[in-house]
Amino acid sequence: MGSLIPETMKAVLLTGHGGFDKLVYREVPVPKPGEGELLIEVAAAGINNTDINTRIGWYSKTVTSETASGGAGGFAAVDDADAGWSGTALEFPRVQGADVCGRVVAVGNGGTAERIGERVLVRNMLRTYVGYRPYGCWTLGSECEGGFAQFVVAPARETYTVRCDWKDEELAAVPCAYSTAENMLHRARVGTERVLVTGASGGVGLAAVQLARRRGATVIAACSASKAAAVLAQGADRTIDRDADLRETLGAGSVDVVIDVVGGPRLPQLLDTLRRGGRYVVAGAIGGPISEIDLRTIYLNDLTLYGCTFQEDEVFENLVGYIGRNEFRPLVSRVYPLREIVKAQQDFLSKAYPGKLVLVPERDSSTSG
Secondary structure: OOOOOOOEEEEEEEOOOOOHHHEEEEEEEOOOOOOOEEEEEEEEEEOOHHHHHHHHOOOOOOOOOOHHHHOOOOOOOOOHHHOOOOOOOOOOOEEOOOOOEEEEEEEOOOOOHHHOOOEEEEOOEEOOOEOOEOOOOEEEOOOEOOOOEOEEEEEHHHEEEOOOOOOHHHHOOOHHHHHHHHHHHHHOOOOOOEEEEOOOOOHHHHHHHHHHHHOOOEEEEEEOHHHHHHHHHOOOOEEEEOOOOHHHHOOOOOEEEEEEOOOHHHHHHHHHHEEEEEEEEEOOOOOOOOOOOOHHHHHHOOOEEEEOOOOOHHHHHHHHHHHHOOOOOOOEEEEEEHHHHHHHHHHHHHOOOOOEEEEEOOOOOOOOO
16 A cells, blocks of 8 residues: 555444444544455545445334435334345445446456556445355455445445546446336346336436436336426427326336335335336335235236346446446535445435435545546
8 A cells, every 4th residue: 555545444333233322433544455456536426325224224024114204313223134225134344335446446366457546436335255155146345345335445346447437426326226217227128118217316216217218218216206306308209297196197008117116005006007028126125025916907907027236247338338428417416525425325215306315535635636
């Protein structure tokens, strides 16, 4: 590590499952890159639903309500053993943050110094082993330290150079939300079809609107009326109110694909909108993890249901290509200093802003150009 890199840094530590009081802003040692790793000075890190869900232990099967019900104070009873998204217990304290945009400042043993100075994004769903966990089963900010800090270590093979004129805050909006959305579209092989996107004003939802439009799809976006103009500006062909009766508003069999990040009790209506042979794709359940469906709707209409978490390598690699060709541009509504993470998460939970909210660590003049 270079002499200009400090020994300590500011970071937000998650000290356990629960409310905002579990987020502690403090000084900790700067991590050192090992073999095959890079040290990255974090320029910006986006906020995602998974940060909230991990903090409050929402992934535990003991929780059956929507994210918002425990977003501020956590839940009274959470089984720590299955409260991580991967179904295993988390280790605390943990630096969260699945989105990392920054610059390489040091390389580990065996690395090439040519990478120092590169502007990079880190693939949030990593392919490299950590401890005993197998391929594809860990993410930044969950099974390993993430981007809510001034510095982070990441595997060199998971760290992608980006060349564009985007702001750091815009790049930091991409890894988690856009890879989730792109993975949903990729898995369902979305083309020039009619696509319904739920939660369309949020980070993943708005990413799905943009990326589905990029594929030539006709996009119907479900969102609140107050955010409809913003969603239309990002590429939706039509918006409908998020609480609308879908059978009345759209009609049965009216869309080819449903991209769902909301889940909850409205799932039967979403399935009814699908044409025969349609595809339902889910990668989130902020509206609640429990739904009751009529299986006859599925098999009599030859529907296909996709649950999407694991991502093929090409998903993130494609995103990096889209960025280089400027084929989409994230909407970042607000930027906060890292020390104001509680305020940022409060605003995130309020759903007051469309698109992404992003944190920016304070910068050390000794390492920043």
